[in-house]
Amino acid sequence: MAQSLNLETLSSLAPSVSRPTYAREQLRAGILHVGVGNFHRAHQAVYLDDLFNAGKDLDWALLGAGVRPGDKAMRAALERQDWLTTVVELEPGANSARVCASMVGFVPVGDDARAIVEALDDPAIRVVSLTVTEGGYCIDPATGxxxxxxxxxxxxxxxxxxxxxxFGVLVAALKRRRERGITPFTVMSCDNIPHNGQVTRDAVAGTAELIDPGLAAYVREQVAFPNSMVDRITPATTDRERAILAERFGIKDNWPVFCEPFRQWVLEDNFLAGRPALEEVGVTFTPHVAAFELMKLRILNGGHAAIAYPAALLGIHFVHDGMADPLVRGFLDKLETSEIIPCVPRVPGVDLHVYYELIANRFANPDIGDTIPRLAQDGSNRQPKFILPSTRDRLKAGGDITGLALESALWCRYCAGSTDAGEPIPVDDPNASRLMAAARAAKDDPGAFLGLRDIFGDVADAPAFRAAFDTALRALWRDGVRATLQRYLDGGLA
Known part of the structure; x- marks a missing residue:
């Protein structure tokens, strides 16, 4: 029978489950993290757990926090198990489980975030880290x-x-620290956004500017915002994962995390008041974060988008099943090698084609259980970050954009809300109603979708892109996804 996870039952878990070698009472919070989701608990929390297991930097534990209604549910789930999380790494044929104890608490989640502001009065909190999703940074998609x-x-x-x-929380907390003479904290974004440190600085300083220009200047001049690149495929938790954990490892965890074995964190060494020695547990510190970041956003995140929409339109649910479909995999391979990789700048010490092969193998891992609906969600925020920059670069270079235009057309066809077989598709996007209306109008007039200027920006003005998008979308509606993908692979869609 599975045991409920908590500090009391930790020592009696199955021998196959890795447990912390440190005691909770040895830890002190040094990082407040906003957005305690699956990715954070499979990534930053695991790196810190590794560091604490080595007996180092025990004053850099995590204090969780959240500003969204969904954060209440996460806090309640973790509180019942003393803030512990089971992380299952899904190596095909050799799954493993570990319990991470790097979080020592979670600020109460209320109707406003005053409790977080008050928690940030503590000088021991020297870093605030964020995973608030790509759409959480209040960015104008058309201008960036x-x-x-x-x-x-x-x-x-x-x-x-x-x-x-x-960002209101961060400004309020920095204002109080400034008034009280407390050293400001470093703000570390862990979201998939190009130049995420700079984007975060612009958001915090931009919010402060509306309140006090002097405070905005203080933010720009005195607060550190390191850039970072983070990577680990981490699907959503469902009852499937809970059942697997209970059956294979004998643990009842309210919100376990399942993830691939691979993880990567590339970080700029720009911290105000010290940092944990993360380089000792595999984090790469480099001034060249932007190169790693661009590589990952375009090849991995762009690749996710390339898989998501044709697979969704074909009624495929799991990512590994999409990768097993010859047309979906063929589209991904050709798009990556002929259009995306050629416009990714060189990354020190990395062969981009070898990197892509690693990515493709990760996508195909059947044990992860990552889903097409997860990859397809929030396209209005993800397309301008992961796909359209490659399109823009190819247009500037005079390169072929047939595959990139087809990817955009597949997204449009998806936003119409039905599969090729006529089954309904729930479009999970904050702009769903607007996207669906434009996508349905685009069935007869493809330009109607390109009229979403806040998403497509100047790409929509390029005659080559408009023509390729028109051809691809009309083919998808007339001939269906499979026939259109085959035409692309055969070179007949250009």
Whole structure:
């Protein structure tokens, strides 16, 4: 019978389960993390667990925090198990489980975030890290710049005593630290956004500018925002994962994390008041983060987008099943090698084609159970970051964009809300209603979808892209996904 996970049962778990070699009472919080989701618990929390298991830097434990309604459920689930998390690494044929104890608490989640602001009064908190998703940075998709008119930013600027959003929280906490003479904390983004440190700085300083230009100058001049690249495929947790954990490892965990064995963290060494020695547990510190970041965003995240929409339209649920489909895999391979990789700048010490082969093998791992709906969600935020920059670069270089235009057309066809077989597709996107209306209008007039200027920006003005998108979308509606993918692979779609 499976045992409930908590500190009391930790010592009696099955011998096959790895457990912390340190005691909870040895730890002190040094990092407050906003956005305690699966990725964070499979990534940053695991690196810290490794460091603590080596007996080092025990004053850099994690204090969880959240500003969204869903964070309440995560906090409640973890509180019942003393903030412990089971992480299952899905190596085909050799799955392993470990319990991570690097989190020591979780700030109460309320209707506003005053509790987080108060927690950041503690000088021991020297880093605030973030996983708030690509869409959480209040960026104008068309320009890539911070949008100070975003309703969340406007609200927090007017209610800094009780902010609701993450950037209002950071500004309020930095303002209090400044007034009290406490060294500011470093703000470390762990989200998949190009130049995420700079983007975070623009959001924090931009919010502060609405309140006090002097405070904004303080943020820009005195607060550190290191850039980073993070990578680990981490699917959502369902009852399937809970059942597997109970059956194979005898653990009842309210919210376990399942993930691939691979993990990577590339980080700029730009911290105000020290940092944990993460280089001792595999983190790469380098001034060339941007090169690693661009490689990952375009090849891996762009690859996810390339798989997501044809697979969804074909009714495929799991990513590994999509990779096993010759047409979906063929589309991914050709798009990556002929259009995406050629416009990725050189990365020190990395062969981009070898990197892509590693990515493709990771996508095909059948044990991960990653889903096509997860990859397909939030396209209005992801397309401008993962696909359209490659399209823009190819257009500037005069290169072929047939495959990239087909990827955009597949997204449009997906947003129409039905598979090739006529089954409904739930479009999971904050702009779903607008996307669906434009996508349905585009069945007769492909330009209707390109009229989403906040997403496509100047790419929509390029005659070569408009023509390729028109050809691809009309083919998808007329001939279906399989026939259109085959035409692309045969060279007949250009």
């Amino acid at each position: 710049a911070f949008n100070p008119e975003h309703p969340e930013i406007q609200y927090d600027a007017a209610h800094l005593d009780a902010p609701r959003g993450v």
